Amino acid sequence: MKRHEAREVALKALFAYDLGKNDLDFVLKHLLEENNKVDENSKSFIEYLVQGVLEHKEKIDALIAQHSMEWKFERIAAVDRNIMRIALYEINYTPDMPAAVAINEAVELAKNYSSQESARFINGILGNFIKKSEEDK
Numbered sequence: 001m002k003r004h005e006a007r008e009v010a011l012k013a014l015f016a017y018d019l020g021k022n023d024l025d026f027v028l029k030h031l032l033e034e035n036n037k038v039d040e041n042s043k044s045f046i047e048y049l050v051q052g053v054l055e056h057k058e059k060i061d062a063l064i065a066q067h068s069m070e071w072k073f074e075r076i077a078a079v080d081r082n083i084m085r086i087a088l089y090e091i092n093y094t095p096d097m098p099a100a101v102a103i104n105e106a107v108e109l110a111k112n113y114s115s116q117e118s119a120r121f122i123n124g125i126l127g128n129f130i131k132k133s134e135e136d137k
Contacts, residue, residue, distance in 0.1 A: 001035075001042035007086060007105055009035060009042075010049040011113065014082040017054075024050070053082075053089045060088045067128040071121075080118050083109045087126055099130050 009031050016027045028050065032038050038046070053060065064084050065073040073081075087106035090097040103126045110119035 001037040001039060003042075003045065004105060004108065005037065006042045006045045007049065007109060008112075009038070010046045010053075010086060011079070011082055011109055013046070013050050014053055014085065015079055017050075018082055019078050024054070049086055049089065052093055053085045056089060056093060057085065060085050060092075063088055063092075063129060064125065067125050067132065069124075069128070077114065077118065079114050080110065080122055083114070083118075084122055084125060087122075088129065091126075091129075099126075103127065103130070 013024070013027050013031055016022050016031075017024050028047065032043060032046070061073060061081075064076070064081065068076065076084075083106050086109075087102045090102040090105075091099050094102075103123065106126060107119045107123050110122045114122075
């Protein structure tokens with residue numbers, strides 16, 4: 001399984017957990033069982049993303065809210081929030097992840113699971129975050 005596909009599984013798990021308040025272990029078990037391409041490395045990566053996002057969710061959500069310009073965090077679609085959570089987790093907590101790759105992956109996820117408008121919106125928020133981070137350095 002490619003990392004992009006693993007991110008898709010992580011997105012589905014976070015979305016189900018976020019929206020349905022489902023038991024995370026149940027959601028992950030179900031998603032991993034239904035996808036026969038999941039090898040041990042992919043499973044570890046999926047769990048790394050999901051657990052990491054949830055562990056740092058408050059900080060990540062604050063970053064999304066801070067950089068979402070005139071959009072209230074609560075108005076952002078659940079799928080878009082979770083796509084950005086994954087990208088910001090990878091940018092901030094995965095040392096070998098180039099920001100451009102994380103943003104590109106987020107945009108591709110948005111195109112597949114949300115809309116063109118969402119892809120542009122997500123690209124803008126993540127771009128604002130990167131620009132501000134570079135200015136602060």
